[in-house]
Amino acid sequence: MVESITGEYRLTVLYDDDKKADEHAAEILKTLNLLRQFILGVSIHSSNGFEVTFLLPADQRENFPSLFQQLEKSTDQLGINTFGVSVTTMEEVFLR
Structure with a gap:
């Protein structure tokens, strides 16, 4: 997994819009x-x-695989349409 510049990853969740x-x-x-x-x-x-x-x-990334498996299992219950993970980019760091 790519190392995050800021020490954090972003989990973006798109929920059902109904x-x-x-x-x-x-x-x-x-x-x-x-x-x-x-x-x-x-x-x-x-x-x-x-x-x-x-x-x-x-520093919690060792728990990501278990988390993502549970999220996949829970999409209907949580109303999740899709989700994805990204790292903070250099551009975002300089824009802060």
């Missing part, structure tokens, strides 16, 4: 609770409509 605002908020909370079962120090970086980005500390 939910009401309160249902969507509940799905985000359920997702955050699931992430916390696997990753210490996870936090929400941004939320824009039905796309939410969580920050995953790089």
